[in-house]
Amino acid sequence: xxxxxxxxxxxxxxxxxxxxxxxxxxxxxxxxxxxxxxxxxxxxxxxxxxxxxxxxxxxxxxxxxxxxxxxxxxxxxxxxxxxxxxxxxxxxxxxxxxxxxxxxxxxxxxxxxxxxxxxxxxxxxxxxxxxxxxxxxxxxxxxxxxxxxxxxxxxxxxxxxxxxxxxxxxxxxxxxxxxxxxxxxxxxxxxxxxxxxxxxxxxxxxxxxxxxxxxxxxxxxxxxxxxxxxxxxxxxxxxxxxxxxxxxxxxxxxxxxxxxxxxxxxxxxxxxxxxxxxxxxxxxxxxxxxxxxxxxxxxxxxxxxxxxxxxxxxxxxxxxxxxxxxxxxxxxxxxxxxxxxxxxxxxxx
Numbered sequence: 001x002x003x004x005x006x007x008x009x010x011x012x013x014x015x016x017x018x019x020x021x022x023x024x025x026x027x028x029x030x031x032x033x034x035x036x037x038x039x040x041x042x043x044x045x046x047x048x049x050x051x052x053x054x055x056x057x058x059x060x061x062x063x064x065x066x067x068x069x070x071x072x073x074x075x076x077x078x079x080x081x082x083x084x085x086x087x088x089x090x091x092x093x094x095x096x097x098x099x100x101x102x103x104x105x106x107x108x109x110x111x112x113x114x115x116x117x118x119x120x121x122x123x124x125x126x127x128x129x130x131x132x133x134x135x136x137x138x139x140x141x142x143x144x145x146x147x148x149x150x151x152x153x154x155x156x157x158x159x160x161x162x163x164x165x166x167x168x169x170x171x172x173x174x175x176x177x178x179x180x181x182x183x184x185x186x187x188x189x190x191x192x193x194x195x196x197x198x199x200x201x202x203x204x205x206x207x208x209x210x211x212x213x214x215x216x217x218x219x220x221x222x223x224x225x226x227x228x229x230x231x232x233x234x235x236x237x238x239x240x241x242x243x244x245x246x247x248x249x250x251x252x253x254x255x256x257x258x259x260x261x262x263x264x265x266x267x268x269x270x271x272x273x274x275x276x277x278x279x280x281x282x283x284x285x286x287x288x289x290x291x292x293x294x295x296x297x298x299x300x301x302x303x304x305x306x307x308x309x310x311x312x313x314x315x316x317x318x319x320x321x322x323x324x325x326x327x328x329x330x331x332x333x334x335x336x337x338x339x340x341x342x343x344x345x346x347x348x349x
Contacts, residue, residue, distance in 0.1 A: 002130055003149050003151065004112070004127055004149060005151070009112070011040070013044075013091060014087065014088065014090050015040070015089065016046050016087070016089040016105075016108055016110060017029075017033075017045065017048070017093050017095060018048045018092065018095060018101045018104050019049060019095045019096055020048070020049065020069065020096045021050070021098070022052075022270055023052055023053050023056060023271075023273065024139075025053075025139070028139055028297070031159050031160060032144060033057075033063055033160065034160060035154050036062065036152055038152075039152045039153070044064045045065075046064065046065040046089070048067045049066065049069070050068065051068050051070060054068050055167075055251035056274075059164045060161075060162050067080070084104060084108045085109045088109070089110040090110060090111055091112040091113075091114060092114065093105070093147075094113070094115040094116075095143055095146060097119040102120075102121035102122075102124045112126065113125045114150065116129065116130075116131075131148070138293060138297075140297060159273070159276075159277040160277075161274065161277045161278065163252055163259070166252075167253055167256050171253040171254070171255075171256030171257045171260075172256070175221075178247060180219055185262055186218055186261055187212055187219075187221070187264065188221045188257065188265070188266075189221070189235070190222075190223045190224060190265070190267070191205045191222070191231050192224035192225050193228070194228075194269070197287075197288060197327050198330065199327075200285050202238055203238050204334075205238075206238035206240075208335050208339070209239045210239060210240050210242045212342070213242035214241065214242070219243050219244075220239070220243065223246075223254060224248055226248075229248065232246055233246065251274065255278055258275050259280060263282065263346070266282065266283075267285050268284055268285065268288075268295075272284045276296035276298050276301055277297070277298075279300075281301060281345040281348075283301070285305075285330065285333060286303055286329075287311060287333075288312055288318070288327070290311075300345070302344070304338055304341060305329075306328075306333060308332075310329070
């Protein structure tokens with residue numbers, strides 16, 4: 001099936017949207033919430049995410065309910081699936097395409113179980129859509145394409161992350177408690193990575209913190225994700241003169257802080273996508289992934305990437321020294337490469 005007739009749904013449909021996995025994936029998924037609700041203004045839209053991404057969607061005005069799937073005990077998971085079935089959805093849309101997402105879609109018992117025809121477990125859907133004619137290129141395009149095939153129009157394609165007033169206030173309070181008053185210029189440096197083969201050297205981050213303070217008059221916010229505290233503290237211990245605030249907080253507060261920053265320096269990852277969604281100029285360090293596909297969404301950002309013969313890579317092609325934390329694709333990136341991009345951003349105001 002190439003398209004889905006939107007007239008098959010009632011005027012007030014109960015719609016289940018399944019998007020698991022990483023924060024970056026969910027950030028891109030926010031691009032479809034508003035258009036879905038515009039097409040069916042009386043719809044009840046439920047979104048399923050995993051706990052790390054809950055703060056990304058919980059305050060979106062088009063979302064009526066957020067369900068968090070936790071990899072907990074079998075009994076708790078059984079209760080979760082029973083709740084899906086009991087909610088009697090008119091349509092369940094699998095935008096995850098993994099076994100768990102397809103299983104949720106099927107077990108919801110929705111009248112229309114919608115997904116990509118070419119997904120590995122598309123046999124669990126009863127509406128299998130194709131969108132090759134839309135020629136999706138970027139990750140966000142694939143998510144938008146599936147919803148377009150349901151008769152939903154898009155005036156623009158962009159992530160839409162909403163921060164609550166309480167989240168904004170908490171972010172402002174955190175900055176004030178760390179010596180950054182309203183109007184103080186600052187940048188965010190997020191040195192953390194999940195995998196050691198993607199790590200840029202800590203001393204380079206520290207050198208840039210000192211440079212941004214001495215040359216550009218900026219205060220520094222060092223941020224990191226869960227489990228990355230040691231990486232941020234390693235950078236903090238190498239900073240000489242710059243006033244640095246080490247902040248680790250929830251995504252709502254971090255998004256609010258990021259939105260006030262002059263720019264962000266970070267690796268490719270979930271936080272990069274969050275910073276870009278906030279409209280904050282982002283300088284992203286790439287090595288193992290292809291920035292032409294995974295780079296920060298939108299205008300005004302910059303990518304630093306050496307484009308080695310072995311990059312992008314995977315577990316089969318990655319060299320042994322990379323798994324020891326000495327990846328050439330990151331080692332070759334010099335602080336001067338970053339400074340060049342940052343100065344161009346600051347010059348634009």
